Amino acid sequence: MLILQVIAKIIKILRSQGTPGQVAAGFTFGMYLGLIPWNTLHSFIIWILVILFNVNFGAVLLAISIFASIAYIFDPFFHSFGYWVLVDLDFLRGFWTNLYQTSIIPFTRFYNTVVMGSTLASVLLTVPVYLGVKWFVKNYREKVDPKVQKLGVIKMIKASKIYDIYQKAKVLSEL
Amino acid sequence: MKYIRKSGLIFLFIVVSLIVLLNIFLTDKWLENQLEKAGSNIVGAKVEIDNLDVSIFKGYIKWQRIQITHPQYTMKNMIETGPVEFKISIPALLKRKFVIENMHILNIKTFTDRKTDGRLPKKPEEKPKEPSFFEQQFAYLMKEVSSAPAFEFVSEIKNIKPEEIINQANLQTPQKIDSLRNVFTSQIENVKKEIENIENDFNTLKSIEANLKTINVSGIKTIDDLKRTYETVKGAIKQINELKEKYRGKDKQVKEILNSFNESKRNIESWVKEDFARVKDFAKLPEISTFNVVKYLLGPKILSYYLTYLDYSNRAERIVNKLQSVKPEKEKRPPRLKGQDIHFVKEKALPDFWLKNCAISGETNAGFYIKGEIKNVTSQPQVLGLPTTVEITGDRPDKAKLNLFLLLDLASSPSKQNLKFSILNFPIVNFNFGHDVKYLPAGIKTTTGNVVVELSKFGADVNSSIKFLALNPNFDYKSVNFRNEYERMVDNIIKNTFSSLKQIDANVYLAVKDNKVSVNFNSSLDVQLTNGFKQAIGREVEEIKRKLENLVRERVEKYRVEFERQIDEKIKELNNKLESYNIKVAEVENLRNIKLQELDKEIKKRSGNILERIFK
Numbered sequence: 001m002l003i004l005q006v007i008a009k010i011i012k013i014l015r016s017q018g019t020p021g022q023v024a025a026g027f028t029f030g031m032y033l034g035l036i037p038w039n040t041l042h043s044f045i046i047w048i049l050v051i052l053f054n055v056n057f058g059a060v061l062l063a064i065s066i067f068a069s070i071a072y073i074f075d076p077f078f079h080s081f082g083y084w085v086l087v088d089l090d091f092l093r094g095f096w097t098n099l100y101q102t103s104i105i106p107f108t109r110f111y112n113t114v115v116m117g118s119t120l121a122s123v124l125l126t127v128p129v130y131l132g133v134k135w136f137v138k139n140y141r142e143k144v145d146p147k148v149q150k151l152g153v154i155k156m157i158k159a160s161k162i163y164d165i166y167q168k169a170k171v172l173s174e175l
Numbered sequence: 176m177k178y179i180r181k182s183g184l185i186f187l188f189i190v191v192s193l194i195v196l197l198n199i200f201l202t203d204k205w206l207e208n209q210l211e212k213a214g215s216n217i218v219g220a221k222v223e224i225d226n227l228d229v230s231i232f233k234g235y236i237k238w239q240r241i242q243i244t245h246p247q248y249t250m251k252n253m254i255e256t257g258p259v260e261f262k263i264s265i266p267a268l269l270k271r272k273f274v275i276e277n278m279h280i281l282n283i284k285t286f287t288d289r290k291t292d293g294r295l296p297k298k299p300e301e302k303p304k305e306p307s308f309f310e311q312q313f314a315y316l317m318k319e320v321s322s323a324p325a326f327e328f329v330s331e332i333k334n335i336k337p338e339e340i341i342n343q344a345n346l347q348t349p350q351k352i353d354s355l356r357n358v359f360t361s362q363i364e365n366v367k368k369e370i371e372n373i374e375n376d377f378n379t380l381k382s383i384e385a386n387l388k389t390i391n392v393s394g395i396k397t398i399d400d401l402k403r404t405y406e407t408v409k410g411a412i413k414q415i416n417e418l419k420e421k422y423r424g425k426d427k428q429v430k431e432i433l434n435s436f437n438e439s440k441r442n443i444e445s446w447v448k449e450d451f452a453r454v455k456d457f458a459k460l461p462e463i464s465t466f467n468v469v470k471y472l473l474g475p476k477i478l479s480y481y482l483t484y485l486d487y488s489n490r491a492e493r494i495v496n497k498l499q500s501v502k503p504e505k506e507k508r509p510p511r512l513k514g515q516d517i518h519f520v521k522e523k524a525l526p527d528f529w530l531k532n533c534a535i536s537g538e539t540n541a542g543f544y545i546k547g548e549i550k551n552v553t554s555q556p557q558v559l560g561l562p563t564t565v566e567i568t569g570d571r572p573d574k575a576k577l578n579l580f581l582l583l584d585l586a587s588s589p590s591k592q593n594l595k596f597s598i599l600n601f602p603i604v605n606f607n608f609g610h611d612v613k614y615l616p617a618g619i620k621t622t623t624g625n626v627v628v629e630l631s632k633f634g635a636d637v638n639s640s641i642k643f644l645a646l647n648p649n650f651d652y653k654s655v656n657f658r659n660e661y662e663r664m665v666d667n668i669i670k671n672t673f674s675s676l677k678q679i680d681a682n683v684y685l686a687v688k689d690n691k692v693s694v695n696f697n698s699s700l701d702v703q704l705t706n707g708f709k710q711a712i713g714r715e716v717e718e719i720k721r722k723l724e725n726l727v728r729e730r731v732e733k734y735r736v737e738f739e740r741q742i743d744e745k746i747k748e749l750n751n752k753l754e755s756y757n758i759k760v761a762e763v764e765n766l767r768n769i770k771l772q773e774l775d776k777e778i779k780k781r782s783g784n785i786l787e788r789i790f791k
């Protein structure tokens with residue numbers, strides 16, 4: 001049932017009114033929020049951006065749930081990656097040391113191995129995730145969705161009384 | 176405005192308002208919980224803060240009371256404070272650093288009663304860590320001061336059966352003698368093998384001797400025959416020399432075996448002494464020439480104090496070193512999603528935590544009114560470059576005084592610590608020594624005492640002394656059931672000695688150098704108690720020692736005698752053979768020379784006669 005719900009959610013997001021760019025941006029922001037620990041300044045700023053900008057909120061939530069699980073699994077990798085960047089790269093030491101002494105920036109907790117590892121991983125994934133999701137949504141809407149709508153199962157669901165009631169309820173809720 | 180969500184703006188406004196409200200109503204409570212949790216984790220028992228009030232904008236923190244539970248006595252507070260208010264530096268806070276300029280902690284009280292148990296819920300038991308070399312040494316010392324064999328011996332003195340002790344003590348000398356016998360036997364056998372043909376050669380010598388003896392010089396008719404015989408006898412030297420050389424050096428070898436055998440005889444004596452020492456250990460016979468009572472009396476408590484202090488000090492150093500390490504070691508498995516914080520230290524910058532000055536005052540559970548100052552408490556001393564100092568003085572209406580000075584310099588490398596602590600003219604009531612030795616006083620009911628502690632730590636090396644002096648002590652004893660008259664005697668002597676004391680002094684010196692712990696206890700009390708102890712059981716101990724030594728010697732003697740006899744015989748046998756052979760060689764050689772002289776003489780004589788006849 002959970003899988004079905006997730007699939008339904010994904011289809012709903014894909015068919016939503018938002019542009020592919022909005023869905024992709026929402027998904028990318030969600031990736032940041034899922035991967036980076038919540039108690040950091042930049043995580044907080046991303047939340048504000050998500051609230052302020054017209055990105056697809058469903059995509060944000062979906063990406064958070066997916067990438068939070070990935071963050072848990074990849075935690076040791078983020079720790080090692082962050083340690084390498086913060087400690088092993090000697091030429092960056094001076095930069096980190098100065099940054100550590102500045103105001104406000106330390107609230108990003110950049111000096112934490114997992115925060116640094118996951119933030120850098122998110123930055124590296126930004127472009128591919130954004131472009132990938134955008135391409136996927138666009139192609140889905142143009143090529144896949146018309147075929148899905150013609151599927152017998154979908155037609156049957158749409159013809160059912162339950163779907164009728166759902167549509168009415170949806171209209172009422174939008175009033 | 177295409178990209179801005181109007182509803183988002185409204186939502187953000189609501190969220191900000193909520194945060195402000197939560198900040199006003201809930202942050203203090205949340206922070207209080209966090210601080211309590213962190214404090215409890217450090218102390219190992221509950222830390223409770225009452226009415227914490229934090230104002231980030233005004234830059235102050237205050238609370239009504241802090242209770243820090245004693246980790247061992249969880250119905251007591253180790254420290255309890257009254258109201259405290261202090262300012263925090265806002266510019267530092269913006270850098271995520273916590274800097275307190277001045278703090279006043281008033282009404283400090285120690286060892287106060289708690290209304291509830293301050294024990295923390297039990298955590299799942301962690302796998303016990305392998306004790307370090309240092310901890311093992313302390314455990315060994317603790318064991319040494321906790322068990323007093325001399326006193327245990329008193330209880331067992333009647334039950335000691337020397338025969339049984341000898342049977343159980345596993346004497347080593349008989350085995351050693353056996354293996355020694357094997358070594359010598361094999362050496363002798365080797366020499367024996369090398370001279371196994373000596374009988375044949377002896378016979379050859381005898382036949383040469385017989386041949387030489389048969390030569391009758393006057394009976395040889397012609398000069399030519401004499402000359403031939405002369406040449407034959409002369410040539411016999413070659414064979415004699417060959418036989419002589421054949422066993423040359425063997426007697427030297429036998430001599431060496433004999434020397435080493437004599438050396439071994441002396442070794443046996445030292446083995447016997449070792450065995451006797453082993454038996455003494457097994458019987459737990461006390462050495463009562465120097466009797467270190469203070470070690471048993473104060474040792475357990477003092478060592479546990481030391482261990483606690485050094486444990487806390489090492490723990491603090493470890494944490495601080497981690498926080499100020501330029502290149503910290505990578506944590507292998509930090510908790511999931513927590514990671515590892517790397518503190519980028521920079522000289523002359525602000526440390527992450529810095530309590531510049533803290534004035535304290537209050538009353539201890541011992542009735543001292545204390546006041547003092549704590550300066551430069553920091554998480555990164557090397558960044559700050561200043562040592563932490565604690566100076567506390569205290570006094571009581573009865574003129575007792577307390578002084579504490581601690582200098583903790585973790586900024587220098589290696590780190591330095593200096594602790595000076597003294598309590599003078601302090602009335603002690605119901606002080607428990609904390610040992611398990613049967614006869615010694617369990618504690619002091621009343622006394623007035625001085626305790627002076629000096630400790631300096633440089634890197635891992637420690638030098639320290641504790642001087643303890645109790646005047647007019649009134650001791651407290653546990654009731655003892657006596658198992659024999661010696662126990663009663665020892666108990667009487669100890670009680671008499673202690674009751675006659677006008678004062679009890681103890682000096683303890685503890686040092687740690689190159690990771691090795693050495694400790695030394697001494698007191699004028701030791702001499703008095705040693706004499707008393709000698710008087711009570713000295714004769715019995717000496718008697719048991721004598722019996723045990725005799726028994727050890729008796730057991731070893733039969734092995735020793737048999738060994739010496741066997742090896743002696745074998746060496747003698749070898750010596751005899753070689754000696755008689757050498758005598759025979761000398762005899763034959765001598766005979767050959769005589770015969771040669773006789774022949775030479777005869778040849779000359781007959782040649783002279785022939786010449787005479789020619790010239791006549």
